[in-house]
Amino acid sequence: MTIPRLxxxxxxLAPLPPATAAAPYRSAQQILDASPAADxxxxxxxxxxxxxxxxxxxxxxxxxxxxxxHVANIRTLAREGFWDGTGIYRVQDNFVAQFGDxxxxxxxxxxxxxxxxxxxxxxxxxDAAGLAFDLLPDPDGWSPQVGFADGFAAxxxxxxxxxxxxxxxxxxxxxxxxxxxxxxxxELYVVIGQSPRQLDRNITQVGRVLQGMELLSAxxxxxxxxxxxxxxxxxxxxxxxxxxxxxxxxxxxxxxxxRTDTATFRDMVEARxxxxxxxxxxxxxxxxxxxxxxxxxxxxx
Amino acid sequence: MTIPRLxxxxxxLAPLPPATAAAPYRSAQQILDASPAADxxxxxxxxxxxxxxxxxxxxxxxxxxxxxxHVANIRTLAREGFWDGTGIYRVQDNFVAQFGDxxxxxxxxxxxxxxxxxxxxxxxxxDAAGLAFDLLPDPDGWSPQVGFADGFAAxxxxxxxxxxxxxxxxxxxxxxxxxxxxxxxxELYVVIGQSPRQLDRNITQVGRVLQGMELLSAxxxxxxxxxxxxxxxxxxxxxxxxxxxxxxxxxxxxxxxxRTDTATFRDMVEARxxxxxxxxxxxxxxxxxxxxxxxxxxxxx
Numbered sequence: 077m078t079i080p081r082l083x084x085x086x087x088x089l090a091p092l093p094p095a096t097a098a099a100p101y102r103s104a105q106q107i108l109d110a111s112p113a114a115d116x117x118x119x120x121x122x123x124x125x126x127x128x129x130x131x132x133x134x135x136x137x138x139x140x141x142x143x144x145x146h147v148a149n150i151r152t153l154a155r156e157g158f159w160d161g162t163g164i165y166r167v168q169d170n171f172v173a174q175f176g177d178x179x180x181x182x183x184x185x186x187x188x189x190x191x192x193x194x195x196x197x198x199x200x201x202x203d204a205a206g207l208a209f210d211l212l213p214d215p216d217g218w219s220p221q222v223g224f225a226d227g228f229a230a231x232x233x234x235x236x237x238x239x240x241x242x243x244x245x246x247x248x249x250x251x252x253x254x255x256x257x258x259x260x261x262x263e264l265y266v267v268i269g270q271s272p273r274q275l276d277r278n279i280t281q282v283g284r285v286l287q288g289m290e291l292l293s294a295x296x297x298x299x300x301x302x303x304x305x306x307x308x309x310x311x312x313x314x315x316x317x318x319x320x321x322x323x324x325x326x327x328x329x330x331x332x333x334x335r336t337d338t339a340t341f342r343d344m345v346e347a348r349x350x351x352x353x354x355x356x357x358x359x360x361x362x363x364x365x366x367x368x369x370x371x372x373x374x375x376x377x
Numbered sequence: 378m379t380i381p382r383l384x385x386x387x388x389x390l391a392p393l394p395p396a397t398a399a400a401p402y403r404s405a406q407q408i409l410d411a412s413p414a415a416d417x418x419x420x421x422x423x424x425x426x427x428x429x430x431x432x433x434x435x436x437x438x439x440x441x442x443x444x445x446x447h448v449a450n451i452r453t454l455a456r457e458g459f460w461d462g463t464g465i466y467r468v469q470d471n472f473v474a475q476f477g478d479x480x481x482x483x484x485x486x487x488x489x490x491x492x493x494x495x496x497x498x499x500x501x502x503x504d505a506a507g508l509a510f511d512l513l514p515d516p517d518g519w520s521p522q523v524g525f526a527d528g529f530a531a532x533x534x535x536x537x538x539x540x541x542x543x544x545x546x547x548x549x550x551x552x553x554x555x556x557x558x559x560x561x562x563x564e565l566y567v568v569i570g571q572s573p574r575q576l577d578r579n580i581t582q583v584g585r586v587l588q589g590m591e592l593l594s595a596x597x598x599x600x601x602x603x604x605x606x607x608x609x610x611x612x613x614x615x616x617x618x619x620x621x622x623x624x625x626x627x628x629x630x631x632x633x634x635x636r637t638d639t640a641t642f643r644d645m646v647e648a649r650x651x652x653x654x655x656x657x658x659x660x661x662x663x664x665x666x667x668x669x670x671x672x673x674x675x676x677x678x
Contacts, residue, residue, distance in 0.1 A: 169591045170546050200658070215518045217663040245471050245571045254655050269594075270546045270572055270668060274652065274661040290470045290598040293570075297591040351575065354555050357501070360575040362518040364665075367571060 101352040104344045108371055111340040116332035117227070118375060119286070123147070124320035125154060126329070127175075127288070129312060134288035135329060136248055141207065141226040142241050143199040143282045146250055146261040149192050150282060153262055154319040156190045163311035164295060168303030170269030173292040174251060175314060176262050189262065198256040199280040201240040204232050209239065210336040212345070214362050218242075218273040222365040224336035228284060229365050231276055241281035244271045244366035248283045268293040271366040286331055286372045330375030344369070402653040405645045409672055412641040417633035418528070419676060420587070424448070425621035426455060427630070428476075428589075430613060435589035436630060437549055442508065442527040443542050444500040444583045447551055447562040450493050451583060454563055455620040457491040464612035465596060469604030471570030474593040475552060476615060477563050490563065499557040500581040502541040505533050510540065511637040513646070515663050519543075519574040523666040525637035529585060530666050532577055542582035545572045545667035549584045569594040572667035587632055587673045631676030645670070 102110075119137050127134040140147040153159065158177075165178035179185035209232055211223040219231030222242065229242040241247065247267045252259035259280050266285055285292070295312055298305045305311045320328060334341055345368055350359035403411075420438050428435040441448040454460065460477065467475035480486035510533055512524040520532030523543065530543040542548065548568045553560035560581050567586055586593070596613055599606045606612045621629060635642055646669055651660035 167595075169594055215516060217516045217518075217665055218661060256658050269570065272668070273665065274649070274657075274668070276661070277659045278657055293470055294468075294595055294597050296595050348575070356575075356579055357557050358578045360519060360577070364518055364574065367573070367575070 102343070102347060103351075103353060104347045104369065107340060107344045107347055108334070108373075111334070111338075113376065115335055115338040115340045116373065117335050118330075118332055119227075121321035121323075121328075122151065122319065123283075124286075125150070125283075125317055126320060126323060127159070127317045128315040129291055130315070131291050132288060133329060134291050135286045135331060136283050137227065137286050137333070138283040139226060139228055139241060139281065142202055142228070142230075142239075143250070143280050145193075145196045146199055146259070146280050146282050149196060150261040150264075151319055152192045153189070154317050155322065156192065157316065158187060158189070158192065158262060159314050159317035162187070162314050163308070164292070164314065165311045166265075166302065166304045167268070167292075167295045167298050168301075169297045171267075171272065171303070172249075172265040173268050173295060174263065174265040174303075175312075176251070176264055178308070178311065180263055189260075192260065192262070194260060196257065196260050196280075198252075198259070200256070200277045201238040204234065204237050204239040207239050208337065210341070212363075212365055212368065214349070214364065216365055218276060224341075224368075224370070227333055227336065227370065228281075229368065229370070231365075240277050242271070242365055243267055243273050243275045243279075243281065244284075245269070246285040246289050247281055248285065249275070250280045250282055252279060266292050273366075284370075286333065287329065332373050332375045334371040334373075336370070344371070403644070403648060404652075404654060405648045405670065408641060408645045408648055409635070409674075412635070412639075414677065416636055416639040416641045417674070418636050419631075419633055420528075422622035422624075422629075423452065423620065424584075425587075426451070426584075426618055427621060427624060428460070428618045429616040430592055431616070432592050433589060434630060435592050436587045436632060437584050438528065438587050438634070439584040440527060440529055440542060440582065443503055443529070443531075443540075444551070444581050446494075446497045447500055447560070447581050447583050450497060451562040451565075452620055453493045454490070455618050456623065457493065458617065459488060459490070459493065459563060460615050460618035463488070463615050464609070465593070465615065466612045467566075467603065467605045468569070468593075468596045468599050469602075470598045472568070472573065472604070473550075473566040474569050474596060475564065475566040475604075476613075477552070477565055479609070479612065481564055490561075493561065493563070495561060497558065497561050497581075499553075499560075501557070501578045502539040505535065505538050505540040508540050509638065511642070513664075513666055513669065515650070515665065517666055519577060525642075525669075525671070528634055528637065528671065529582075530669065530671070532666075541578050543572070543666055544568055544574050544576045544580075544582065545585075546570070547586040547590050548582055549586065550576070551581045551583055553580060567593050574667075585671075587634065588630065633674050633676045635672040635674075637671070645672070 125136040164175040166174035250259035251263035465476040466479035522533040551560035552564035
């Protein structure tokens with residue numbers, strides 16, 4: 077008879093002797109548990125958003141290194157309380173949850189943008205020069221190179237000298253109209269399914285969810301084909317979206333993110349690339365960019 | 378101001394003039410709308426399951442070509458009503474929803490298996506010989522070749538002469554213990570997140586969800602790290618799982634699936650590989666196996 081709990085302990089914890097290799101195998105969790113404190117970074121509160129829902133808090137880390145003008149505008153919108161009282165007005169299965177002002181396309185109803193800019197350049201990619209890039213050696217069909225930069229999964233074209241964020245699970249992007257420069261960061265979406273990498277270099281990405289993904293990914297799907305809730309009553313209310321640097325210390329959720337330029341991260345990726353516990357009979361010998369975990373933990377005192 | 382509806386119309390419908398190429402661009406939807414009836418197949422009711430939930434019906438197509446002994450056992454279990462009154466007892470974010478007998482590992486509580494077999498061989502892969510395989514030319518990091526067989530996303534190793542199902546979104550697999558041959562098809566899981574291809578050739582896959590994914594993917598996530606609901610009240614009740622060949626015609630959901638050996642399918646894949654509508658500024662020139670839609674539609678009279 078199958079024993080699902082054992083199956084999962086084997087999958088995820090795997091405190092088991094190596095099946096094939098000479099070196100003792102350590103699972104990703106064991107590697108993380110043994111990591112030195114210096115391998116973890118505390119995100120800058122000016123680059124963090126809290127989205128407060130009735131069900132709880134979603135923590136988003138912004139990516140000023142990839143989308144500086146969008147991030148600056150998002151900070152302004154958060155300071156002004158632009159998203160307070162708005163909602164998640166679209167949830168499309170295996171694609172995205174989208175939030176902001178559902179009446180944005182109706183000038184008579186649209187919320188005021190206050191000091192926020194109403195036009196921004198597209199920030200689909202940035203110069204690769206000056207960007208520390210932790211290369212993932214595994215092949216990728218979407219990009220000449222892939223890896224990690226500023227804590228985000230990214231693609232890079234060394235020949236073109238460009239780098240960009242990759243549309244992995246949990247990434248936050250800026251919805252736009254047909255024009256490349258028609259996003260301002262007010263209407264945002266979060267990837268909740270198979271990574272839609274075809275959107276890479278076609279939309280400005282602004283960050284990723286560090287905590288609370290399940291508050292977005294488990295929302296009821298909206299009507300097909302695109303998941304928009306035309307009925308406002310079906311939208312998920314957003315109490316507030318706040319810039320964490322403006323949140324009192326006592327109300328913050330202290331989080332740390334594993335640095336990708338560490339031996340701990342490289343060892344964890346290898347443990348995922350070639351799982352050598354007793355559950356896996358055939359290590360993959362490969363990992364895709366969007367299958368690489370980017371660990372987040374509660375800050376340690 | 379962004380106009381999300383237009384964004385999506387552009388993404389999904391794209392009835393727009395070609396941006397770059399000489400040939401007029403047709404979106405995937407336009408290609409499907411123009412498809413001849415012969416491009417669609419009606420799944421064998423002996424290979425279909427209905428999972429009846431309070432929220433609606435999930436339709437699963439079984440894969441006897443890949444896992445004949447598991448599929449035979451699943452038919453037996455469905456005929457006996459094994460899953461009736463059981464539940465979805467695990468939902469792990471970005472991974473799987475798992476259902477069956479939550480007490481399977483407790484001999485004093487486990488449901489009787491009746492005529493079902495209690496031991497089956499592992500069916501992780503099959504001989505490639507004799508399997509029609511519609512090759513996807515795009516590179517894949519997990520498998521020497523990828524494509525479509527029997528209506529399922531699949532990998533193939535021509536040198537080894539083996540083929541296997543790929544763990545894409547919506548795939549149904551048979552939970553097992555540490556032993557490769559410890560699954561019998563009673564405890565099943567459905568992939569609800571980024572495709573966990575590392576499980577390819579490590580677990581017996583038995584089919585995929587054709588309709589009703591949103592009834593599984595939007596379920597509240599269970600407690601971390603593995604998403605098991607220890608509290609039975611939090612599990613999602615399963616009214617029944619029925620083999621469609623035993624369901625009265627009047628109660629059936631007539632569905633058709635697009636054949637993958639058709640020009641319609643190849644054209645649709647190319648339309649997704651290189652999107653040339655006014656929304657996409659840079660066609661990807663690539664598509665990953667698990668990003669290829671496998672269209673299902675209501676049967677036409």
